[in-house]
Amino acid sequence: MVTLTFETERKTQLLDITASVREAIARETGSVAVVFIPHTTAGIVLQASGATATGVAPDVEGALERLVDETWDWQHRDEGDRNPWAHVRAALTASSVAIPLEDGDAALGDFQTIFLCEFDGPRRRRVLVSVV
Amino acid sequence: MVTLTFETERKTQLLDITASVREAIARETGSVAVVFIPHTTAGIVLQASGATATGVAPDVEGALERLVDETWDWQHRDEGDRNPWAHVRAALTASSVAIPLEDGDAALGDFQTIFLCEFDGPRRRRVLVSVV
């Protein structure tokens, strides 16, 4: 298992972690990589990036903020820094993704990018990569 | 593979199953645990619990009920007990989560809790745990 660390910079942010995950995978041997996030206000999503996918990451950020509205009547807000919407947004993404390996590398699609989804940043976040 | 059984008590309920899953993992050997739910109106979510996370589980329950509205125009309602919204709410969570193991135990974050998400309770539910 490899532990990766990232610093997010915004409250809601899809951060491309593909290169770091691929480096972690290259250190291990097996046929499937598990990418896992040990946090409850952040998630993992595979989505598009690159020249032909401009705007996709901001659109996913904006859509999750819009879907889970901060003005709803929340219970988890009895202290100043509570963030119930961040937990729900994270619950709508994934805590883990399992990616098959081909020739020792993640068999991602052409535009597929591994994103850490921050919903309560900026923060330091960990991601665990385990190859089986 | 270990099969766990749980009884849910409410229509919509996040039920903490962490202790049972950890016991199941302790019986097996490997580097990743797969937690799988063989139902289509229930899911698995890793979210926060504990003294500093009061209200998170009820907020996730309330948000999923709010997001997927029972008054929408549904097709799957031709018999009395049909529950299309429960299927959609489950589809927005996960059927499986893969968790890396460290020293034989799930490498969960400090506040991370494994929840069975019931959307059509009360019912008896099964959860499968497989370590690879």
Add this chain to the structure above:
Amino acid sequence: MVTLTFETERKTQLLDITASVREAIARETGSVAVVFIPHTTAGIVLQASGATATGVAPDVEGALERLVDETWDWQHRDEGDRNPWAHVRAALTASSVAIPLEDGDAALGDFQTIFLCEFDGPRRRRVLVSVV
């Protein structure tokens, strides 16, 4: 790893791929099957089908179209064929599902069906199946 290919027929479509995935699993040996989709406008969901679940797949299709509204103010639409809503709908489903095996077959629940979720069809789609 087995690569399966499917042709979707509609813009938004839950396509039952259970039989093909089970055939792929039967060719491999192990205890967990990973079903992975290398696309960013399509996903994988386990949901109900069959005589007692009529309408579930159309209801999931309709709910995801309704939840993620095409009239929102999107960034990813500077060319004619951009489809930001398809990316967000896919992000709300899953890129991978890990299914425990029992006697070499997927330990699915009675009504549980493996669906490829198309959100930008019709298209040719690939699904990777890896058994570990």
